[in-house]
Amino acid sequence: VIANGFLQPTTQKVFKIDWTGAAQALTDSSAWATAVSSQGGPADLGENVLLIQANPNNLEAKIWIHNGPRLSVQITSQALAAQNVEFVSGAPYPTVIVWPQGFLRDSEKLPIVLAPYGGPHGKRVINASPRTFASGQLLANQGFAVVVIDGPGTPALGPVVEKMVAGDLLNPAIKGQVTGLARVLALYPNSLDGSRVGIHGWSFGGYLAAGAVLSRPDVFHAAIAGAPVSDWQLYDTAYSERYLGQPHGETQANYQRSSLIPLAPQLARPLLLVHGVADDNVFFAHTLQLSGALTAAGKEHSVLPLSGATHMTSDVTLTERLEQLTIDFFTQHLKPGGTR
Template sequence: MTTSYPRLAARTQRFTLGIPRNLTISPDGATVRFIRTPDGVTALGQLWEYDVASATESLLVDPVALLGEDGEQLSPEERSRRERSREGSGGLVGYDVDKTGRWACFTLSGQLWAVHLGAKAVHSLPSVGAVIDPRLDPTGRLIVYASGGALRVIGVNGQDERALVTPESDTEVWGQAEFIAAEEMERFRGFWWAPDGQSLLVERFDDANVQTWHIADPEHPERTPVARRYPAAGTPNSDVTLWHVDLDGNRTQVEWDRAAYEYLGRVSWSADGDPVIQVLSRDQKSSLILSVDVATGRTNVLRELTDPAWVELSAGPRFAPGGALVTVEDLDGWRRILVDGTAITPDGWQVRGIVEVFEDCVVASASQEPVEVNVVRFGLDGTVTPITEGAAVHGALISGPTTVISRSALEAVGTTVMVHREGAEPAPITVVSETPPHHPEVRLLLAGKHELRTAVLFPRDHKAGSHKLPVLMDPYGGPHAQRVVASARAFLEAQWLADQGFVVIVSDGRGTPGRGHDFERAVQDDFAGVTLDDQVDALAAVAEAYPEDVDTSRVGITGWSYGGYLSALAVLRRPDVFHAAVAGAPVTEWRLYDTCYTERYLGDPNTQPDVYDRNSLIPLAPALERPLMIIHGLADDNVVAAHTLQLSSALLAAGRPHTVLPLSGVTHMTPQEVVAENLKLLQVDFLKSALDV
C-alpha cells in the first residue's frame, strides 16, 4: 500500500529528519559536531562527531542507549519551550560545547548529561527538577541550567550542585526567556556566561501582572484546564530584568530605563569587550544598544535607533576582535552591517544574519535576489566577496580554518552539508533524509507592480494550454515569513496540492522579508488591506501569464496561522475573487494575539481601536457568501481556539453557514501523522467540492 504524501510529510517532518543540524566546530577547526536523527523517519536526535582530517563520522550520544525502554519524558516547561521554537523532534534537540572543546552537555528526558569529548564518555549528572537549557562555562568546569524557576550550577564532575538564584514567588523565573522573547523576538535563552566562566548575565522575569488564560481539553472534561500567562495586545507584559550573578550567587541588577524600553531583545558577551544588550520600547519605534559595566550594573549608550514604523532587532550586536561594535540595522532602505556606526554593506544587499565576525571583515548571510540567500564576506575596506553563489539557500558556520556550508536549491530536493578546510577538497557530512516521492516543478515570476516573488505549480501531468484549471492560493502572507525561496523542498506540499488538480500559487506579498525597509513596513496598520491586495495582484499576474491554463472563476485559498487569517479574510472581503477558503488556526481578532507581534504592526488597541476593528474578521462575518472551513487545535496556546470560536459565533449570529473542524489535543503545530494526513485530505476534499474540481 502506498503511503500518502501528507502522511510521509508528517512522518519525516517535511523531509527534514536526517539532515544534520545544530552544527558546532571546535576552536581548532578539527571537529564538527551536530545533531542528526538515525534516519529520515525517526524523530530522535543523536549527537554525532565528524573528524575533518579523516572525513569520518562517529556517534557520540544515542538517546535509546541512555534511556532504554523507559523512553523520553518531557516536562510541561520543556514542551512549552519546544512549542515556542517550533521543535517537533525528540531525543537531543540541542547541546552545548565549552570553548576548550573538552566537554559537551545536554538535557534528555529532563535529566542533565555530560560528555567527555576526548574519552567519548557519557554520564548523567545529579540535577534538581526538570533541566532546561544547560550551558557549559567557557573554561569547561561548570554547567549552569534552569529548573523550577531557579538557575542552578554543577561541576562537570557532578560535584557541588546548588542554586545560584531562586524565585521568591510562583510567578518569578530566573534564567529562561519569557513567552514574548521566545515567541516573537527569536531570543530563546535566558542566561549568558562571562568569557572567563566566573559569572553570568541572567534574565529574571515575573508574570504576576500578566493576565491568566485557561486552555481546556474539551475531550477530557475531567481534566483541570491548564493556566497560561498570556500577554494579549494592550495588556501587561512580563516584568523583565537582567542581572549580573557571580558563582556565589551575589547579584547586581543591570540598569536601563525600563519604563521607556520594556523589551530585552538581545544579549551578547564575548572576550572582545563588555556585554552588549539591545532594549526596545513597547511601541518598538525606538531602541538602544548598550554596553554593560558588570561591576556596577550601569549601562552606556552605544547606538540609538529609531524608526517611524518599527525598529528591527539587530542580528546579535557584539564587539568584534579589536573592539569595534558590529550591528545590523536598517539604513537608507536596506538592512546593513554597521561597524562602529559605519555601514560596510553596499546598496542592493539585504543582510539576513551574521555568520562570524573578524577584525577585518564580517561574514554574513545576505540576499540580492530575495528568493536566494548566499554567504558573503563584507570587508571593512568595502570589498564584497561571495563565499557561495547561485540560486539556492545557503547557510554557514566558521571556526579556525574550517567552514561548513549547507545548501538547498531548486534543481534537487534535498540539502547538502559540506565541510571546507583550507588546503583540502570539500567533503560532505552524511544526510539521511527520506527521498520525497516527487520533485516540484516550480515556475517563478514577478507579479504585479510590486514585483511580488511568486511561485506557480501545475499538476505534473498537465499539458500547457489543454484546459483551464481551478486555482489554489497557498500563502502565509504575513510579516517575517518568506515562502518563495530557491529551495525545492519548500514546494513539496504545493506540488502535491497541484497534483490534486489545481494551479497552486504561492506569493510573498508586502511585509515579508528580504525586500528592504519600505516593502516590509507597508503593512503598518493595514494587514487586511495590503496583504490581501497583494494576493489579488499575484492571482491576476499568474492569470495573465497563463491565460489558457488558469480559471479565475474557481479560486480557492488556504493557509495556517497568518495564512489562515488571510484565507478567511479573502472570502469575507473579496468574494468576487475568492470562491472558497480553508483557514487553519487563524487569528480572527487581533486583540486576542500577543503584545510584541501585534503592537509592532497595529499599535496599541487602547489608543488605536479603529485600526484593530479594520483588521478584525469578526465584523466581516455577515458578509460571508462563500464556503469556509475553519480548523483549530484546541490545545493551541499561541493562537488560542477563542479566535475560531468567536468568528464562528459571529457567523452563526449572522446566519452564515460554515464548517468548523476542532482538533482535540493539538497545538499550533500538527505533528501527529494520522491527524496531519486526514486533515490535509479533508481540506482538499472540501476545496474540490466547493470549486467543482
C-alpha cells in the same frame, strides 16, 4: 564569520565575511543556501560548518571544514522527483505557480488554490529544497494550479513593502494577493480559471485566507483558514503593537480594520476553520470568537477542532489527514459539479 544573506527575495546565499568587512559569496544564485556551525551559533572560521544548498529540484549538502577556506567533504543527496514549480517573472510580488506534474499548458483551465503565508516574518516563495512546495505539488497533482504569493508585509522585499501593513494587517495583504492573482491570470488565460479560486493558509496565512473569502467573495470562492487570528487584541502584545500601535486612543481603529469579526456578516462562500485546541500561540479562542460571530450573523461555516494539537501539527497521521481534507474540500467546492 560565515553568514546567510539575501541579494534577491527568492534566493538566500552564504557569505564569508573577513575582519575588514569584505564579503565573499560561497554559494551561487541558483538555489537557497544556509550554513550551520558545529557550535550551534554564528559560524566562526575555526569551526566545522554544514553548508546546505538546495532548490525545488535538487538538494546538495556540503560539509566544510575551516582549516583555511577549503572544502573537506562533499555529500550529494540522492536524486529526488522533479516538481513542476514555476517562478513567475514580472509579477508585482514574488510568485510561484505549482502545476500538476505532466500538465501541458493551455490544454485545460485549472481551478486555482492560493497558498500564502503573506505576512510579516514569513516567506514562502523561496528557491529552496523540494519540501518547500511538496504539499503544493500534492494538491496540484489532483488537478489544481497552486499559486503562492509573498505580498505586502513579507520580508526581504525592502522597507517600503514591509511597511505597507503598518496600521492595517489585513487589507493590504488581501490586495497583494488579488493583484498577484490578476497577474498570473493575465499570463495564463488558457491554463487558469479565475472563476474557480480557493485560498488556504495557516497562522497569518489562515487569517489572510479567512479575510480574503469574507471581504472579496467576487475573487475567492472557498477557503480553509488554519489557526487564524480573528482579533489582534487577543494576540501577542509585542507583535500586535509593533504593527498596529496600542488598542486604544488614536490607534484603536487599526485593530478594528484588521479584525475579521466585523466581516462575519459578509460570508457568502464556503469557509472551513481548522484550529488546534491546545494552540499556545494563536489561542483556540480566536476560532471560537470568529465562529460565534458567523453563527450570530446566520452564516453557515464549518469548524474542525484538533484535539491536543498546538499551533503546528507535528503528528504525521494528523498532517496526512489535513492534506487529504484540503484536497477533498477544494475538490468539492472548485471542481465541476461542486458547491460554491
